[in-house]
Each structure stands twice: as structure tokens, then as C-alpha cells.
Amino acid sequence: MVNICILGGGFIGRFYADSLIGRRGKDQVKVVYARKEETALRFAKDYNVPHTTTDMEAAITHPETDIVVIALPNYVHEEAVMLCVKHKKPVLCTKPLGRNAEEALRMTLACEEAGVFGGYLEDLCYTPKFLKSVKSVESGAIGRVLWAKSRETHPGPHSDWFWDIEKAGGGAILDLGCHCVEISRNFIGKAVLPVEVMCWADTQVKPIDAEDHAIGLVKYENGAIGQFEVSWTFRGGMDLRDEVMGTEGTIWINSFLRTGFEMFTSGAGNDYVAEKAESSSGWQFPVGDEAHELGYPNMFNDMFDAFEKGVQPRETFYDGYVVNAIIDAAYKSAKTKLWEPVQLPVWRGKRGLIKPSVYQEHDALHWFIKEEILPNGDRKLILKNKETGEIVMR
Amino acid sequence: MVNICILGGGFIGRFYADSLIGRRGKDQVKVVYARKEETALRFAKDYNVPHTTTDMEAAITHPETDIVVIALPNYVHEEAVMLCVKHKKPVLCTKPLGRNAEEALRMTLACEEAGVFGGYLEDLCYTPKFLKSVKSVESGAIGRVLWAKSRETHPGPHSDWFWDIEKAGGGAILDLGCHCVEISRNFIGKAVLPVEVMCWADTQVKPIDAEDHAIGLVKYENGAIGQFEVSWTFRGGMDLRDEVMGTEGTIWINSFLRTGFEMFTSGAGNDYVAEKAESSSGWQFPVGDEAHELGYPNMFNDMFDAFEKGVQPRETFYDGYVVNAIIDAAYKSAKTKLWEPVQLPVWRGKRGLIKPSVYQEHDALHWFIKEEILPNGDRKLILKNKETGEIVMR
Amino acid sequence: MVNICILGGGFIGRFYADSLIGRRGKDQVKVVYARKEETALRFAKDYNVPHTTTDMEAAITHPETDIVVIALPNYVHEEAVMLCVKHKKPVLCTKPLGRNAEEALRMTLACEEAGVFGGYLEDLCYTPKFLKSVKSVESGAIGRVLWAKSRETHPGPHSDWFWDIEKAGGGAILDLGCHCVEISRNFIGKAVLPVEVMCWADTQVKPIDAEDHAIGLVKYENGAIGQFEVSWTFRGGMDLRDEVMGTEGTIWINSFLRTGFEMFTSGAGNDYVAEKAESSSGWQFPVGDEAHELGYPNMFNDMFDAFEKGVQPRETFYDGYVVNAIIDAAYKSAKTKLWEPVQLPVWRGKRGLIKPSVYQEHDALHWFIKEEILPNGDRKLILKNKETGEIVMR
């Protein structure tokens, strides 16, 4: 079992606490730090946490702190991680790891050099549906992955600092795209080099300096393509969907708005429906166990298991750094309007992969293109002559 | 934390163990009993259980047994419960509690008289979607419940004894209907008396003595109606759906076959898809975390929390007995073709409820029937004259 | 091409007209009759109909009337049909054919004896999904049909007379159940004798004399079971679903509320969404082409084609009479609480069908019960010994 110190008593800290307690788990939240005392006290009361403080370093060095969970705004991640490194405390950091790859790489290397355990709290790479999908992909069920898209859109984040580009480090791309990018990486393969990024980003609705809507494409060395669609302007709730195309199959995951749970209400009663739901009458789409569907319990199980076993968790600081590097390229592309190379001063995956051949033999003279049955029952076989390139139909 | 003894190393025992371990829980399976030694040994190896035995009483009385979980065929439930009573061991029993209400009532009273904690392992009343739905109903979101249907159909159970009417005590009604009946009871209100049951049952496909398909209606004292649809002849996987109609709203839950997770595969790879899935190529509908979607972890959390706090769990032996009584009436009805009264020698809920009035005043002279906007934009108001009964349209 | 006379300018008459015009069809509405002149005139204006009248017989005998379409309240069907018979005019009658089987049989026989073409306007047996499903069933895609359920529920009908039991002849069973019963008959086979009916019906919400909610089971001679679920108390729109279980497959049809068309709106704009939709903000579920999805154009195509070819349409007055007979038994059952035999003084289908055998041979000694792969990869085969009846598992 581990004793946990949570840094940050806001929305995400509370979501973490919801996932850590009430499930008869052996791990316990022992210390909470918040900037404001009232936040810390409220948190401590709600989640039955024995120790509170408004001094971050005191929280980290508290004798009952086995492991530190950073649930702070983006601009404080590096400071908090460095304090953990200083005191050799194992540390888990919420997403995104840094505001940019430079910050993220410094955190990653600092932990590694100090021998400090670091876990990247990328919850959406731990949802039950996602874990099972990745297993299916790894077992070959959909063949070679050609395209992996992830979409996260909703009507905008909860806290003020998200909307401040200096504190957040970016807008919807950094806030939501970090999930999407890592989801695609998992499907395509973490060892496959992300090569370059094209990104459209705009501020369409909100009076802010950062983007509130963006779409990006990430080209991988093996020819696979990742895609992210993110927005803070979506209407109708929180849309979390992944789609994967492979040579042998397809995966469609809807993680939030359509999960087999539908309710119509005239508005009588009136209770909380789901994160970022926009109305409390008419058709509603609640989520059974939100924390679980969003991956939190699985994520912490993996983190603590890995910590106790002395192995790496599924999502590491290094992964967070790669994600930041891809997002850096996206931001650059949104400005230059060019495909921007992903800058990875440190890369531990494969190099030199190439796109597999598209040629599949049908017979000595022909490559296979397609076979199909038409509505009228006809069967069509389409081939390409190896010599002449001519397309023939049989 | 509690140390658990599982009686039964088969399908359901394994599902229970899957839910109890691997989630960093503080509870542990310490003892397993199975009829055959090889089953017990395999179970112990797979789930890392320190003690095995083929002697049921020895398992129950084992010093490391804090609480006993019965995962045995129906015909052994009473014997196992009585052994727990004899040794004053807290006991949780899988569904259905008895093969009939007589058995179930004996178990219920024996536990109560001996002061032994008894929990009814009705997992489908603990699924995340179900718990949230019941909370919405209790908050009034759908008004007064008029009808609560639950459907469980699949291509038939896994183990031989299910197909033996003597050992199982019945067919699809007892095996699946026990879930459905208790789901409806929860929506309608556990304190509301189930009055009578009408049931159609038949053996349409399987060469067995019990029914493989049945539909039943359960009338409650407050005018609400429960419905169950059960079958061992369904094709396409495991269909688990609940539907509730209330005066102010509607709930639709799909717990298994359509949960926002879809996969197409040409058949490459070829791995386990989901419980009772029927094919491994084409469109598949996996479930993210099966155990969680089926309610197991929530169920055990409630049971152990209640046990430790000395309170009743959500689902008790008494509930199991009421369910058995409703099912007994269903079996009788299937034979007599009559609405059969539910025989409840012990009833602890309300009595004397009546159906609420259907009269809602519109104005001094009229009852309100309906208001609607038609496609051409016309608004229609339909009323009933309080005196004459005449229907008028405005 | 045919010249059409529509009797009735209300909701259903307008829906028919919407389906008959605007599709570059060769058939034309030439005459409209309504009780009130203003209704007839508005109808004529909206649908460009040259002749209007408030005299039903004049409408029927109008020289431009090739075929009469009855879109009148239930209590006027017989009178209207008899006028058509008197004047030997081909006639199509909306559903239900009669208020009871007696009326329906009189209409059926009167037409037949007079050699007058009669078509039963059972639109939901003409929806594109339904027609394709029936074709699949007939091709054997789901094997032998075991159960065919149809559900129609919504917040109640549009016109005053529906709510008057004398004029309507009944409540939700007659209004909606007539669809459901005929849908089941089509799936099970129209030649299969409906034997007996069990029905629960109640007035749960509306201050009316008829039932506003009912559930019924219809037993067929070959062992198949039909089911209808109808209500005027449903909240959330119009729920139209069919489900069929066969020995080799399953069919699920959602005809209205979930058809792959979803819209969220804050309420800006504010236009008509769909028949019986209950709100104009939040998540909406419009239907692409309502008339087509509800079967109207296919229905009229079949009727007019059959009329011109001198053959029977898919749905005849005789079918309407069988439906009425089943509904009569349902009403009786709702009162007597018994399975009531279906009274069919005239029956033209098969007699003497029996339920097929459930015995499928596995080997010389055993009947086959089931084969399944478990989550841990084990394969289980369950058989029954032909001699001893013992269930064995391999």
C-alpha cells in the first residue's frame, strides 16, 4: 500500500481523490496541499485526509508522503516535480507534463538522473475500453494500423487558469490534444517515430489568446497517421471518441456521450448528469461510473503496482515529453502553416521504419486489388497487371 | 479488510475472484473450496489463493475465513448457508438465493436468528449504470415509475448443472429472471408489495425439461408493473437491457451488447471478445471492463463495507427470498395460465398502497389530457369535461 | 395512375397526402371530404386538391374518384366502407379496420362479396426496414422465428376522438397495438393461427375510460410468441421498435427515436423536430423522411400497384379482421385475467401446426445442448444422454 500526497485541491485533484477512495483500496491519501487554506481544508474534509498544508515543499517532505500526485495548473508542474526530485520522492504528474517539450524533457531527465520514480497521469490511456482495444490491436485483430484518430471536445474547461495562455501554456491543443496524441501513439505503437505535424488552429468563439478549436495530423515513420480533433466550443456535453482503421479491421470507441445509458426527463428531480453536460431536461446521456470510464482507477492501479514492483508504468514522463514535442510541432505548424518536424532531442524508439509494401500477389501476372459481391449477385475481382500496370476486372 | 473464502471454483467463482483481486483492494481471497481437487488447485494458482480444500465445512471454519462467498450450484446453496450459520460465519450467496422461496426463507431466517451477516450477490443491481439510474429515479427525475422492464437473454449457461432442472431448480426464469425481478423491484421500490404474476414459459429450442424462454409480468400494489424477458435461445451475444417508464421520464440502459465499443475484424488475431459472444470475426461488441459493467466490484464493496459497519447491504437474503417468491408465482402461472398471487409469508414492506389518481386539473371545469404541437405548427389542447366526461379539443 | 379521394382532413389524412404528393408520382388526390368545410378547404389548399365536399357519399361517387382512402375516426370506418361497397368503389381503410372483429369481418365480407378491392392501410408493415427484415426472415437468415415483439409508445394521440372510448372503440391497444399485432404476424407468418392472448392493461396516467398502457402476449399454433407493448404515457417522443428472435439470428429495428440522426440545440432557431417529440432544445432525434420511415409511400405504391394488377395487396381487409380478432381477445383477457382464445369465425391460413422438435442429434448417444468458449479459453460442450436424460459436459 502507498500513502499519497496530493498537490492541488481543485477539479482534477478531487477527481483523483474520488478514484482513490471509496473502492476498498489499500492506498490512502494522507496529505493534501492547496494554494488556499480553505481549499485544502474543504478537500481534507470531503475526502477524509488527515494532513493539510499550503506549503508545497512541506507536503512533499511530509513523513506520511510515500508518493506525490501533482494535480496543479500546468505552469507549476516543473517546480513541483523538481521539488520531488530534490527530496527523492516518487512523483506522478497530471497531463500535460509540461507546457512544452523543453520543460517536459527537463522533468524527465531530472527524475531519471535522480532515480526518482515518475508516472505520467494520462488517464484516457487507461479507460477500460482503451485498454481492451490496445490489447486487440496488439493481438493483430485489426491488422496493421493505418490511422488512429482521437477526438475530445466540450464546452470549455472549469478553472480560470486554463483560459490564460501564459499559465496554461496553450489552449485546447495542450489541454485536450495531449490525450488525443498519446491515444494515437498507443494504437500506432510507442516505438514508432512521429515525424511531422500539420495543424489548423483558430479562436472561433471564446475571447481568449489561445486556440479554442484545432485539428492536427501526425505523420509516423511507418506511414501511419495520427489525428486529433479538439475544441472548447462543442455544444452538447463532452465528446470523447477514438477511431482506428487497420488493414484487417476497425475500432470505434465512444467513451462518454453514448455509452448505452439514456434518460429522458421533463426536468423533474434535477440532479447532476455528467461532466460538462449542458442541460438537465430532455434526453440525457449519463455515464455509469465516470471516474472508471475516464480511466482513473486503472491508471492509479498501474502507477502504484509499477512503483511497488520497481518497474515502469504504462505511461511515463518520457511519454509525456514525446507528447509535448508533438504538440510543440502542432503549435508551430498552426503558425507557419507548414508540416513541422517533431523535435525530439532524445528518442528511445525505433528508427528507419518504412511503409510496408502495398503489393499483394494474386497470381503470377497480377497484383490483387479487390473482390466484391454486387447487389445483383455479381462477383467482381479487380487486379493489376504486374508488367503493364493495367487494371483488369473479372 | 476482510479475508474471503470462496466456495466453488467454477465460472461464477472465477468471475468473483477476477473482481476481488488486481484492483489494489485490501480484501483478499484466502481459502477456496471446490468439489474436485484439480478445480481448487487451478483456481488457487490462477488467483494466488493460499489455502485449498475439497471439504466445504473445513473451508468455512478455516481460521483465515472472515466471510464466506457461495459460488455453488443452486441445489447446494441451502446446505452451504446452513453450515455458515452453524459456524456463525458471515455469508454472501450468489443468485438465485434458493431454488424456491421456501429454501430462501429458511436461509434468511436461519441467518437472522443466528445473527449471521447475510448478503445477496445480485450483481446486476450494482452495475454503475443501474446505481446511477436508481439514484435518478429516487431523486424524482422520471416521476412516478409506471413500468420497469429488465431483459436478459443469451445462448445459454456454461455449466452442466444449469441444464438439469433438479439441480438448478428451474430454467431461464430462475437463472436470469432473478436478476430481472430484482432490478424491477429496485426501480419500483422495494417497499412496494408484489401482488401477482402472469408468466408465459416454453421450451422452444433446447432438449431440456426446464423452460428456455419466458416472459413475465409482475403487478405491484401501487399499480406499477414489472416485466421480465429471459431466454437461453437468444443469438448474438448477451443482451442485458433495462427500460423504465415514469410519468416524467424514461430510462434506457444497455449493459452489455451496445456500450459504445465497436470493432470490426476480418478474423485476424482472434482473441476473446466478451462473455457469450458468438463469433470472432465481423462486427464485435466488446465490453470495456466486464466485471465492472456487470456490477461485481461495486457489489463486493457494498457487502464488505456493510459487514464492517454492521449494517445491511443493499441486497439482502430477504431480498433474495422476495425474488424467489415472485419466481415461484411465475412458475405456477406458467402452468395454471392464471395470474398467480405472490406468496409472501413474511413481508416487511408497506401494505395498502393504491394507484395514484389520474385526474390532473386544467381549469375549474376540465381535467387535463394532453397538449401538443403538430407538424404544421398547430397547437392542440385536449381536455375532459369534469361533469359530462366529454372530450374537448382546443 | 389512379385518382384518389381522401375521406378525412385531419392528422392522418394530411400524413397520407404528404406521402402521395411531391414525389413526382403519377397518382393524384382529386377529392377530399371532411366533416367541417373549413377543414376540407384548408386541406384542398395545402395539397392542391381540386374538389372538396362535406358529403361523404358525394365524395365517394365523385366521377374523379378511382379509389377511396378512408382517413376517418374508427367509429365511421364501417359506414364509409359500406358506402364504397354500395357504389362499388375500391377502398383503402386506415388502421384499425374496425373497432372490433365483428365490424371488421362485416367490412371484409361485404367487399369480397361485392368484388370491391379493399386494402388495409397498415403503414408500419411497409417501412423500409420492416420490408427488408421480413425478406431476410423469409430467406431464412434468422432461422425459425421464436418471438416477435413490437413496441409503440408515445405521449398520446392528437385528436379528441381517440380519447373517447365509444368513438375509438378502445385505447392504446386498439390505436397502437393494431400495428404491433400485425408486425408480429408478418414475422411469424400470416398463415400461422393465432391461438390465444394474455393481456395486461391499465389506465395509469390519463383521466380516460380506456387503457393508456398495455402489454400483451399472443400465442401462435407453431409455438411462436408475439408480444405487443403499447402506451400513451411514454415520455421522450415516439418509440417504435421491433425485436425478433429466431433460432439462427436476431433482428432489432428502431424506426423512429434512434435512426442515426442526432442534433443538439441550445434552443436557437426552434423548428419542428419529429412527430411527438417533446422538446425543442437539448438533444433531439429527428427522422430524415418521416413519411417514408413510417411506410406511407411504400404502402400506397403496393396498394395502387395491386389495384391496377388486380391482385391482393400485402395488407388486406382480411388481415385487418384477424388483427381485430386478436385485439378483441386482448381486451377480453385484460378483463378476465385469463388467456383468451382468438375467435376467428373465418380463418384462411393453416391449421394443425405443431411446435418443431427441440432434439438435435450430436452423436448416437446424445442430444446437443450447447458449445461455448470461456474467457480463459476453455471450450465446453454440453450434451444430454438420450437414454438417461443425464446432462454431461466435455
Add this chain to the structure above:
Amino acid sequence: MVNICILGGGFIGRFYADSLIGRRGKDQVKVVYARKEETALRFAKDYNVPHTTTDMEAAITHPETDIVVIALPNYVHEEAVMLCVKHKKPVLCTKPLGRNAEEALRMTLACEEAGVFGGYLEDLCYTPKFLKSVKSVESGAIGRVLWAKSRETHPGPHSDWFWDIEKAGGGAILDLGCHCVEISRNFIGKAVLPVEVMCWADTQVKPIDAEDHAIGLVKYENGAIGQFEVSWTFRGGMDLRDEVMGTEGTIWINSFLRTGFEMFTSGAGNDYVAEKAESSSGWQFPVGDEAHELGYPNMFNDMFDAFEKGVQPRETFYDGYVVNAIIDAAYKSAKTKLWEPVQLPVWRGKRGLIKPSVYQEHDALHWFIKEEILPNGDRKLILKNKETGEIVMR
């Protein structure tokens, strides 16, 4: 009524004929031309067409030809249109209009100069769901359109010439993207200038010279963004989905693979399921009336109505030319890897539109950003100080 001449007896010609006959329509196919006589004869027999020919000009000039429908491979469109122009015959051309904008513009101008009626057969802009969606958008139901995505992917086209880049003029972008581009244009507004395009395209699976997978972004002058996703490598059937985000709402359309019609079959029976379905056992997703769901009947109704009334149809040759111009930019972008300007030598829409302001006043001092209710019931209001730009939370 119109007498129709169809040029081309292949897959698309047959789909057109299926939509034109059998619905009691007043229009008739009188002439069919095909390159091979056997194709023409088979077509004539199947669809009861009186005249066949293998001479295209003879078909066009046939005395019974009122209007010509071009259902030929892309490389023959211009030749066929020019023959119609030569003989002043009204002409409808399948999509895409040209292999590129140059061809398309020549056809457009030739028709206009000769006063020949030209209709662009963009069926997917006529599906029932699409037409109703566009109406909702026009009524303001989702506010200002921010993003309009259309996706069409399937396992590849039926005929040999599609796979020959010379004959087809391109690959998946031209074949499928032409639909997607025009769908987005309709949602965003046809008068809004498409400014520039970014496109990724690759040949990932098929041994062909053209692309088999592509994703493109189209920037419009008013700040809206169009997106297309097209592929010939998708597994699982034909995926046709549109998604629109507006400031006040969202639209999701699934036109083919998930339309409320689901069937499981063990493989018994074995009939045609749906266009480009990939298996005939397991879970199937048939479409009720394919032609109607794909927009064909609505499209021809609009074309013939417009022709008879002497007005423009919804989709004109000019629209086809704009689509080609956008696709030309996409192809260029896929090569240059730059955002490529859309070259529109002729543009008849608006010019000089700008992106609407993102500033919405909350009070004298602040711009409004967001208001939300959190799971714990807290209400948060997020504002931006007009002077300082500071983000504040209340």
C-alpha cells in the same frame, strides 16, 4: 413527366434506374446507352427500357430523350456533356463533374452559353437526413457553423476504371471527397468563399497510382472549416457520417452503417445485406431503403421539378465546378505539403466576409467566457477583464 436517357449501364446507372422506377413515378427511362451491347441489353431487360444503343450520340438525340443522365466513368463526362450541349439536350451528370476544375468549368460554361439545363447529381446532398439537417442549420438551430466534417470510407469501388488514375482523374479524394466537400459547402453556406486547402493523402494498402486514403481541411472566408475523410481501405462496410459544430448546437448524421437496423445471423439464409458490406454472418447493419437513404429519389425529384419549372436545381454544374476546384487544391497540397489556395476563375458567391467577433459582453468591465455547474454543485462563472485581459472566476 420526363423521358429519360441513361448513359452508362454499370453500377451507378443501375442505382439510378432503381431510384427512377418502381415508385409509381411519372418519369420513365426510355433510352439506355452502354459501351457494350450486352450491358445495354441486360439493363434494358432488368429495368424495362424500350430503346438501347451503343452509340452515345444516337442515345442523346433519340426522339424519346427529354433529358440525359450521365452515369459514365469520369473521363467521359466532358465528351458526353458536350454532345448534349451540341444537341441542346438537358443533362444531368454524375459526380464528380470533371476530373478537374478546368474540365468542370468548360462543361458549366458550355451549358450556360447554350442555355442547356445542367444538374449535378450529388446524391449525398439529397439524403433525407441531410436535407432536414440543412433546413435546421438554415433555421438557426445550431447557430453559426464552425466546422463541418464529412466522412466516406469503404473497402474500395466496384469498377476497374476507378483504380486507373488516368481514367478516374484521381483516387479516393475525387471519388469520395467530392461528396464530402459539397456536404461541407452546404452546411457552411454555398455563398461562402473556400479560400485554401491542406490535404494529406497516401497510398497505404492498394497497389495503385492514386491515393487510397486522404484527409483534408478547407478554410472558408468566414472562418468556418470544412473537413473530409476518405478512404478505400476501410474495413466493415461503408461508413458515411457527417458532423457539424455550431455555436448553438451540434449535428451528427450516420447515413449508412448505424441507422437503427441491426441483425445477427449465424449465416443461414445468406442474402445481400447492404452496399459494400463485408460479411454475411454475425452482426449485420442493413439499410432500409438504400437508394432513398443515399438521396437518389429526392435528387431526381429536385432535378426534374427544376427542369420543368425552368429554375436551377439545388446542385448545379457550377457547384460541381467549385467542388472540383477545391479538390484540385487538395491534390496540389498533398504534393506541395502547403496550404494551397482554391483557384476559382469564376466565383459567384460573396467576397470579403470576415470571422465574427469572439467578444460577448458580460458586464461593463468583462467579456463572457463560460458558466458551468460542477459535480459538487458549485457554479463557476469565468470572465475576462476588458482592460487588463485578466481571467477571473466567480
